[in-house]
Amino acid sequence: MNILFPKKRCRVVVGMSGGVDSTVAALLLKKEGFDVIGITLKIWTDSCMSRSLEKCCGPEAINDARNLAAQIGIPHYTIDEADFFEKEVIHYFLDEYRQGRTPNPCVKCNEKVKFGRLWSKVRSWGAEYIATGHYAVVEHQDTTSPRLKKAKDKTRDQSYFLFSLSPIQLSRMLTPLGYLEKKEVRAIAKEAGLSVWNKEESRDICFVAGKNYKDFIEEKIDPKESNAGPILDETGRVIGVHQGIERYTVGQRKGLPGGQGRPLYVVDIDPLSKAVKVGSWQSLLKTHCYVAGAHWIEKEIQTTRKVTVKLRYNYPEVPAFITLLENGRFRVDFESPQFGISPGQAAVCYEGDTVLGGGWIERDPPKD
Structure with missing residues (x-):
């Protein structure tokens, strides 16, 4: 393994989700002599509690993270960011669909929550870095020109989700897993006796994990707000109606009228006319x-x-x-x-x- 850490051993806050990646990130930093503190963000509001929360962002995740932090011998805290997360990530997610666009909430969460709001809090604890279980490499040249690179494990690389971070944010970020493959991470966890070593991981967006996006959107959007409209073919002919543009994304094939003699795909969504435009694959x-x-x-x-x-x-x-x-x-x-x-x-x-x-x-x- 070729893991490069800053020479200075200082206080590091590690975002822990209760999964193997963030747990091993914390373990590696502790072994390297850093003063490690584990934190888990509470990102659901009381209004979400009526829904079945998944392991990746619900109370079970906090309990798992707390237990794993105790197992590797570091303190753990929970920070309630539900209201801020709702404002900066979930509202963005819903608004993008309302505008006929396909959102990327993970990018916004990294920029606004994990390395924005969170950093403003933990630096008062004396922390000099925030570490995560991201598969990406951050090279620390200096605070004004850090470099973001792909992870060693190209099948897991998450540098895409970090592109919008500022040089200052990147300069305060540690990514120990960037130099490891997933199988190495699991092996480290297994050797350390961590039960999470073979825990199944979720690749869904955390706040809709295991749920249909459309169901989540419909739960959140006011029933009085109608985004219904026509479905148009390439000539502008109405071939059907839909119940809301937020149900569609460009490239989608499901949920479109049949009987057209060929497969149809969503090629554009017009938020002003609330029209879903469809056409051939070639279009x-x-x-x-x-x-x-x-x-x-x-x-x-x-x-x-x-x-x-x-x-x-x-x-x-x-x-x-x-x-x-x-x-x-x-x-x-x-x-x-x-x-x-x-x-x-x-x-x-x-x-x-x-x-x-x-x-x-x-x-x-x-x-x-």
């Missing part, structure tokens, strides 16, 4: 897209520049050229057409293993 192929809210980790981004771009977390990177535009926007031109580019998702740019930065995909045509 989803795009040669380029526009991106807003650009955030660059690497300085001196040249235009035009050849990069690889990840358009969703579970999509492979694709070769492209980026051209910087005004007002924090840039254009991405793909070397070959890409399928199902969804407005609202993050477009993250890489050069080799290094994250250059990224932004949020706009609806086509872009706003001027």
